[in-house]
Amino acid sequence: MSASTPLPRAEATGDRAEAAIALDRRDEWKALGEHRSGFDSTRLRDLFESDPERVDRNTQRVGDLHVDLSKNLVTDRTWQLLADLARATRVADLRDAMLRGDRINVTEDRAVLHTALRAPSEAVIRTDGHNVVPEVHRVLNHMAWFAEQVRSRTWLGRTGRAVTRVVNIGIGGSDLGPAMAYEALRPYTDRGLEFRFVSNVDGADLHEALIDADPATTLFVVVSKTFTTQETIANATEAKRWLLDALGHEGDEEAVARHFVAVSTNADEVSRFGIDTSHMFEFWDWVGGRYSYDSAVGLSLMVALGPERFREMLRGFHVMDEHFATAPPETNLPFLLGMLGVWYGGFHDAHSHAVLPYSHHMGRFPAYLQQLDMESNGKSVQRDGRPVGWHTGPVVWGTPGTNGQHAYFQLLHQGTRFVPADLIGFARPGPDLPAHLRGQHDLLMANLFAQGQALAFGRTADEVAAEGVPAHLVPHRTFPGNRPTTTILAEQLTPAVLGQLVALYEHKVFVQGAVWNVNSFDQWGVQLGKVLAKRVEPALTEGEQVPGLDASTAALVEQYRRMRHR
Numbered sequence: 400m401s402a403s404t405p406l407p408r409a410e411a412t413g414d415r416a417e418a419a420i421a422l423d424r425r426d427e428w429k430a431l432g433e434h435r436s437g438f439d440s441t442r443l444r445d446l447f448e449s450d451p452e453r454v455d456r457n458t459q460r461v462g463d464l465h466v467d468l469s470k471n472l473v474t475d476r477t478w479q480l481l482a483d484l485a486r487a488t489r490v491a492d493l494r495d496a497m498l499r500g501d502r503i504n505v506t507e508d509r510a511v512l513h514t515a516l517r518a519p520s521e522a523v524i525r526t527d528g529h530n531v532v533p534e535v536h537r538v539l540n541h542m543a544w545f546a547e548q549v550r551s552r553t554w555l556g557r558t559g560r561a562v563t564r565v566v567n568i569g570i571g572g573s574d575l576g577p578a579m580a581y582e583a584l585r586p587y588t589d590r591g592l593e594f595r596f597v598s599n600v601d602g603a604d605l606h607e608a609l610i611d612a613d614p615a616t617t618l619f620v621v622v623s624k625t626f627t628t629q630e631t632i633a634n635a636t637e638a639k640r641w642l643l644d645a646l647g648h649e650g651d652e653e654a655v656a657r658h659f660v661a662v663s664t665n666a667d668e669v670s671r672f673g674i675d676t677s678h679m680f681e682f683w684d685w686v687g688g689r690y691s692y693d694s695a696v697g698l699s700l701m702v703a704l705g706p707e708r709f710r711e712m713l714r715g716f717h718v719m720d721e722h723f724a725t726a727p728p729e730t731n732l733p734f735l736l737g738m739l740g741v742w743y744g745g746f747h748d749a750h751s752h753a754v755l756p757y758s759h760h761m762g763r764f765p766a767y768l769q770q771l772d773m774e775s776n777g778k779s780v781q782r783d784g785r786p787v788g789w790h791t792g793p794v795v796w797g798t799p800g801t802n803g804q805h806a807y808f809q810l811l812h813q814g815t816r817f818v819p820a821d822l823i824g825f826a827r828p829g830p831d832l833p834a835h836l837r838g839q840h841d842l843l844m845a846n847l848f849a850q851g852q853a854l855a856f857g858r859t860a861d862e863v864a865a866e867g868v869p870a871h872l873v874p875h876r877t878f879p880g881n882r883p884t885t886t887i888l889a890e891q892l893t894p895a896v897l898g899q900l901v902a903l904y905e906h907k908v909f910v911q912g913a914v915w916n917v918n919s920f921d922q923w924g925v926q927l928g929k930v931l932a933k934r935v936e937p938a939l940t941e942g943e944q945v946p947g948l949d950a951s952t953a954a955l956v957e958q959y960r961r962m963r964h965r
């Protein structure tokens with residue numbers, strides 16, 4: 400299939416009959432099912448032994464990423480059948496519709512244009528006939544001006560002292576991206592500035608961020624697309640009170656102006672909160688929260704990194720965007736990773752997907768991907784509202800290696816669950832790691848390579864017995880292998896590499912959503928809990944009866960009240 404093949408999406412052409420074909424009734428899906436039944440006896444060991452070219456054929460290089468897919472349970476035929484399915488489900492057409500600004504977020508009637516956030520200034524990307532790229536660069540320049548002020552210590556607080564601590568207040572996409580990227584790129588940050596990321600409505604989160612903070616030198620970046628999110632507004636309101644108690648008085652606009660900036664799409668709510676909209680950095684409804692940290696949502700990150708490194712990161716994103724937009728599916732990395740997930744979820748009963756970065760700095764990456772993937776594809780109705788008859792997004796989880804090896808890897812190696820995993824590593828440690836610690840990097844990476852090998856090839860009973868292991872222990876010490884991994888290697892974790900990685904996963908999630916025919920860009924599933932929490936809260940604080948509570952929840956509320964007031 401070629402990315403440029405003009406295959407208009409069925410809904411767009413009014414071909415309802417084609418659009419209505421359920422995924423699991425498609426011939427291409429059934430062909431994969433048949434292929435799978437012949438796969439039971441397929442062993443990675445055999446695939447490698449019989450094919451010296453396997454690694455070459457299953458390795459892709461995009462930008463700075465070297466991606467080895469060979470330890471996956473695939474043959475050339477599998478890839479071909481997956482490409483057929485991608486063609487039948489018109490993934491490339493939906494991709495093109497997204498990239499050209501069509502309103503593919505059908506339930507919210509919005510365009511999905513996070514790729515415009517990293518487009519070069521000369522690009523033209525229109526939605527509703529309007530080129531959005533100049534606005535993107537206007538906001539980037541505004542961010543750069545602000546970041547430089549803070550970094551040069553010329554952004555002064557109410558008392559005339561320079562800001563040295565930045566507290567980002569936001570949740571979900573308004574927290575996870577900047578927090579993850581700040582940790583990932585720590586070696587490139589200004590170490591003289593301190594950063595905190597506060598998200599939880601649990602007051603302990605804000606407390607810990609402020610416990611050793613000096614109000615005179617603390618700046619709050621309040622990030623919320625809607626500026627109505629309960630947790631963020633609660634934390635920002637408390638932060639304002641904390642600041643004004645120390646430095647000013649209720650309604651001290653100058654204090655708020657020097658110590659609070661906002662990032663939002665909602666200027667009315669920002670000014671209602673008391674932040675001057677000239678201190679607001681905007682983004683747009685065509686940027687989903689979980690796709691937003693390369694917008695103004697990354698303001699704290701830009702302060703930490705400086706504008707040039709932030710722009711390097713955007714160029715990294717753009718490299719992957721270009722690849723996704725133009726490479727044929729056979730070599731298109733997001734297509735390949737996305738279709739692998741379709742294969743494992745649909746035909747291998749994989750319920751989860753592990754992301755295992757062998758990098759301390761990438762510690763928040765799995766949590767970031769959880770929102771990206773699970774909020775996007777955790778859906779059970781199709782784009783037109785019909786229920787799906789197949790599994791959609793997996794549970795995404797993981798922690799950095801080598802720590803996980805001493806915790807849950809036992810299950811990955813010998814458990815009954817099938818858990819495909821991504822192993823992510825870097826050839827060189829961060830640029831500021833002292834010489835005496837750099838030697839440990841080989842040890843770290845040796846573990847990554849060892850795990851990939853052990854998971855794929857295991858250790859047979861014969862091999863174990865040949866080592867002299869007593870017969871009764873042989874089953875315990877046998878490793879079945881055949882557990883798939885994808886290894887992603889880059890030279891170093893730089894801003895550009897992080898951009899490439901994030902864009903890779905964004906587009907992978909897109910490909911899967913397109914195949915499963917779900918809308919990857921809404922999140923209605925988070926609403927009910929929010930509504931119920933609002934209803935329950937007064938009962939906890941004011942002791943009112945909450946109508947409509949089920950018996951279990953009513954009893955828990957009652958018990959909570961007794962414990963709370965004891």
Ligand code: F6P
Binds near residue numbers: 572573626
């Ligand atoms: O409730 C889920 C959600 O809407 C996420 O999609 C979003 O990233 C997060 O809440 C925060 O939303 P906001 O940026 O509007 O505060």
